[in-house]
Amino acid sequence: MTNPLISLFTSRRRVVETFTPQRTLADVVLPPQTRLTLEHALAQVRNHALIFGRWGLGDRHTLGRGLAFNFAGPPGTGKTICAEAIAHELGMKLLVVDYAEAESMWIGETPKNIVATFRAAAEQSAVLFFDEADAIAMRRSAGLSMPHDREMNVTVNVLLRELEAFNGIVIFATNLALNFDPAFERRIRTHVLFDMPGVEERARIWELQIHPKKTPLAPDVDFRRLAERYVLSGGDIKNAVIKAAAAAAAEAGPDLGKRICRRHFECAAEEVVSAKSIMQQSLFAGGGVAAPDRFSVWRKVEAQWRSAILVALGLAGTAFVAALAAVALVLLR
Numbered sequence: 001m002t003n004p005l006i007s008l009f010t011s012r013r014r015v016v017e018t019f020t021p022q023r024t025l026a027d028v029v030l031p032p033q034t035r036l037t038l039e040h041a042l043a044q045v046r047n048h049a050l051i052f053g054r055w056g057l058g059d060r061h062t063l064g065r066g067l068a069f070n071f072a073g074p075p076g077t078g079k080t081i082c083a084e085a086i087a088h089e090l091g092m093k094l095l096v097v098d099y100a101e102a103e104s105m106w107i108g109e110t111p112k113n114i115v116a117t118f119r120a121a122a123e124q125s126a127v128l129f130f131d132e133a134d135a136i137a138m139r140r141s142a143g144l145s146m147p148h149d150r151e152m153n154v155t156v157n158v159l160l161r162e163l164e165a166f167n168g169i170v171i172f173a174t175n176l177a178l179n180f181d182p183a184f185e186r187r188i189r190t191h192v193l194f195d196m197p198g199v200e201e202r203a204r205i206w207e208l209q210i211h212p213k214k215t216p217l218a219p220d221v222d223f224r225r226l227a228e229r230y231v232l233s234g235g236d237i238k239n240a241v242i243k244a245a246a247a248a249a250a251e252a253g254p255d256l257g258k259r260i261c262r263r264h265f266e267c268a269a270e271e272v273v274s275a276k277s278i279m280q281q282s283l284f285a286g287g288g289v290a291a292p293d294r295f296s297v298w299r300k301v302e303a304q305w306r307s308a309i310l311v312a313l314g315l316a317g318t319a320f321v322a323a324l325a326a327v328a329l330v331l332l333r
């Protein structure tokens with residue numbers, strides 16, 4: 001039998017990918033509360049075999065034995081790297097589904113592919129990670145008026161069914177946890193909130209982004225100062241470090257004499273801060289209204305078509321009535 005996932009794995013844009021995790025929890029800096037919630041989540045995973053195996057609960061409960069976690073937080077706060085670190089900690093592979101990409105590629109076939117993805121994770125004993133999963137977590141719509149709503153509802157129902165039957169670990173990463181479907185929320189064991197890092201965490205993230213031995217730093221570099229001065233996410237800090245290194249490397253002179261100095265880091269951090277504010281302006285251009293996503297664009301197109309069809313039907317109706325009147329006139333003469 002052919003595996004329906006083969007086409008997903010071999011497609012040019014990889015929306016489903018399995019890999020052996022490299023990064024560990026030592027590579028992630030988290031605020032104490034987030035770290036604690038994550039430790040509890042890991043303890044649940046480690047005790048899973050004990051509870052459902054030796055203690056016999058698996059024989060009593062054949063459904064709902066899996067562990068589902070939701071990592072929620074702003075971009076660049078370490079959700080993806082943490083999913084990788086957890087799989088590493090458990091000695092498992094990570095099966096990543098880039099959900100936002102997948103949904104746009106799987107139009108009309110999302111439920112079938114979700115089933116195949118769960119099956120692949122079970123076969124490979126991999127931690128299943130739905131990245132950018134905001135759309136799945138959304139409330140099922142009551143109206144069911146649009147084709148997209150209908151497909152979304154079927155998708156969420158299939159996902160709930162698969163989650164219920166899955167006896168493994170599933171992690172969802174979302175930027176917005178507000179719109180959660182209550183049924184979906186019930187099946188998620190733990191929500192881990194990834195907050196923006198504070199000064200302490202930022203200072204450690206700056207340090208983690210460079211190589212402790214190989215990266216040439218000038219003596220004036222002070223990560224604590226950078227952490228106090230710039231409120232950035234871990235992802236922003238990573239970008240700033242790469243920009244600073246690129247600027248230092250581009251300077252004239254022999255490579256051996258090149259150093260990344262405080263000014264390189266400061267310029268890079270300024271650039272990242274201003275790039276973020278430009279992004280925010282373009283996202284919220286037009287009086288604080290967010291730029292339309294593809295579904296609102298789809299709804300708009302559908303609404304335009306609907307009005308066009310109504311106008312056409314109206315015109316056809318008028319023409320029909322006029323024709324009837326003409327026939328009646330002829331007959332009455």
Ligand SMILES: Nc1ncnc2c1ncn2[C@@H]1O[C@H](COP(=O)(O)OP(=O)(O)OP(=O)(O)O)[C@@H](O)[C@H]1O
Binds near residue numbers: 028076194205
């Ligand atoms: N808490 C953190 N500790 C250490 N490094 C971090 C942390 N957060 C982010 N980083 C760095 O930033 C990079 C991007 O982070 P990651 O992709 O995990 O963020 P994310 O929360 O998944 O973002 P998004 O919501 O945009 O997917 C990581 O590869 C890592 O180098």
Ligand SMILES: [Mg+2]
Binds near residue numbers: 079
């Ligand atoms: Mg991510």
